[in-house]
Amino acid sequence: MRLFRALLCCCVFAVAGFSFAQDERAFEKRVADAAALYKAGKQDEAIKAFEALHAESPRSYDALSWLGFLYLRTDEAGKAVPLLEQAIAQHPSDIEVLNNLGNAYLATRQPDRALEKYQAILKLSPRMFEPHYNSGTIYLARKQYAQAVSEFQAATRLKPDDAFTHNNLGVAFEARHENDRAAAEFIKAAELRPDNRTFARNAGLALARLRKPEALGYLEKALGDGSDSAVALALGEAYARAGRREDALKYYESLRSIEAKNPTFWFNLAVLRGAMGKTPEAEQAYRRVLELSPNDLDALNNLGLLLFRGGKFEEATTLFDKLSGLNPSSIAAKVNLGSAAANAGQTAKAIAAWKEVIRAEPSRAAIRLQLANALWEQGDVDGARYHYLQILAGNKDNPEALNGIGLCHLKANKLPQAEAAFRSAVEAKPNYIAAYNNLAITLERMKQPVEAIKILEKAQKIAPDDPDIRANLERMRSSG
Structure with missing residues (x-):
């Protein structure tokens, strides 16, 4: 969060009477001395000085605004709120005190009141950066992404080189599924602050989702000790996408102990092993996925295909049968179930699967032919004849x-x-x-x-x- 300084001094008008003016000037000097302590880095001494001034003159605007500001700086926002509220009651248009009060409300989990103050500032000074930025963070937390985008965009126009604003704007775009725009903002943040691993991470993951080769550099920068699963997995995928399959496989194999209970990791490892022709190892990895996530649709499908190609038709049939039950709208699962069951000698199951395919997609002539042939083999001549004629009606x-x-x-x-x-x-x-x-x-x-x-x-x-x-x-x- 960004804090704005309170006024270092405040003009207080003297009233008639020499002795009062003299007291006023003495008080002002003590305010200036206390402010000088803060400027010299002696924050604790400055707080004690302003606490004494506030105790002596509870309605002093300088003491209220300065002490509220200092409490906010030292993470005592709860103590800052009432002081800043009293100060703003005296000077409702003081932009810096309004901003500090908004920050104090935000720190004490009063986002509605904070937003009210930020918006009040923007009516007085539309080109002030902090209220736009802070309003954006509130809208982002509320999942009001359109408003967050608007505020962060205004903030970036005022401070184009602020990496945090570009990053948060990227988060808002990402929440709105505007992935290209999100990636562009994350890249700006990462380039502005190349030392910041979080910005590199966001840029890398966003580019990885878009399947952009530029993801690789950002992900390598964001990896750190390898404990970030999302980055580690995305980096492996980026290696593979860049055609560096051996590097990708070697990298994934090195993560097995770290990612031992991560089904996504094992799935990606299985795909890579399969692509490298390591079929038994791929099968092992897919089985590990299903140990960790028994209803993983992609793992059921891929392992089923692997087993089918290896001639293990009965187990492939079991997997495709389960997949069809979990995902009844999948035509591919039913097609695969029919083929596996037919090869496993489970003709009745194959026929049932193919009939479902034909009901959903009557134009599938190849499937209809398999169905007709299976019906013929089962002795259902009328059923076979019907489907042969249906095929001939189309060709x-x-x-x-x-x-x-x-x-x-x-x-x-x-x-x-x-x-x-x-x-x-x-x-x-x-x-x-x-x-x-x-x-x-x-x-x-x-x-x-x-x-x-x-x-x-x-x-x-x-x-x-x-x-x-x-x-x-x-x-x-x-x-x-």
């Missing part, structure tokens, strides 16, 4: 859906329709071996073995090692 040349609808026709013994569907599938995808095989089987049932063998021979040229093509071709040739 009549989808080879997988044509093959699927061909299988439905084949199942119903609608052989001409099945033949047409399979032929359309191989036209849409000339190397589609499954469709060739299904077409040959259909032709065989239609008593066209020669044509069926030709289809299989064509397929064998495309996929010489396909076991189904080879087996059916041998069977048909031997029976022909």
Whole structure:
């Protein structure tokens, strides 16, 4: 907080009578002597002198204003308040005493009364810095950010080189989610006071949130002994963002004992380990996140993906199932649950997940195809047919859906329709071996073995090692 000096002396008009004027001049000299003690750095002696003057003349404006000021300077704001109130009652427009009284109110946790005094000063002297600054701090504490911004901006116009004002203006902008403007003010504060670690910290974190490479220098300056978790984590991210992954990983690994119970730290470490190809170590770090924060959505998702890629489908299914329950609006979680469950042999769970995806996003043809295929495998021919037709309604040349609808026709013994569907599938995808095989089987049932063998021979040229093509071709040739 900024304190303003009270007046060093005050003109007191003498009244008629020589002896009274002489006493007045003596009192004024004692005021001047007491003020001189303060100016000489003898604050305690100055307080005793003004206390004596106040005891002798309780209504003396000089004694009231000076003693109130000195009490404020020595952190005895409670004693300062009544003295300054009496002084301002005598001279309501004394700007310095008004400011000191506002500061005393602020120090005694009376922000409303403090703000009233600061605003009164600004009506008398709009270009006075301190009332703008102090009003801004009150508005900031009240979370009245628009008013705080206005006051701090006025203060910066009056004192452009005041680092504290720029910093506080940055805090107000940040609270209003005006991150670019906040970062600009924090940078000004840090550049004005390069020795101040707090200003460097604020600038670094603000730039880190904006993913600006300039964050790195400020964060390194703010780091200190490494005990500030926010700075430490942001610095690691800044190293990674700057392409210095090895530095980032080395730095994070060095923080493990300090950040042992910080789930954000372990998550970032897991991401870095994964990016560096250290999959088992990444898995270990993600598991540590979930020990500390069992419902961390990102950790559940990332560990699930890691396990899925490693072929650990059952555990991946468990994680994606939990994630879907915690975050029911996440389509990605349901897509991943369906894939993991299908690979784990939990077809019913996969079908349920895919149905939810399709209800939310009917245009997801790839998911609808997986759903249709799973329904077919489960024996739900009508359900499979419905979804194959839905895919074909959006894309009549989808080879997988044509093959699927061909299988439905084949199942119903609608052989001409099945033949047409399979032929359309191989036209849409000339190397589609499954469709060739299904077409040959259909032709065989239609008593066209020669044509069926030709289809299989064509397929064998495309996929010489396909076991189904080879087996059916041998069977048909031997029976022909």
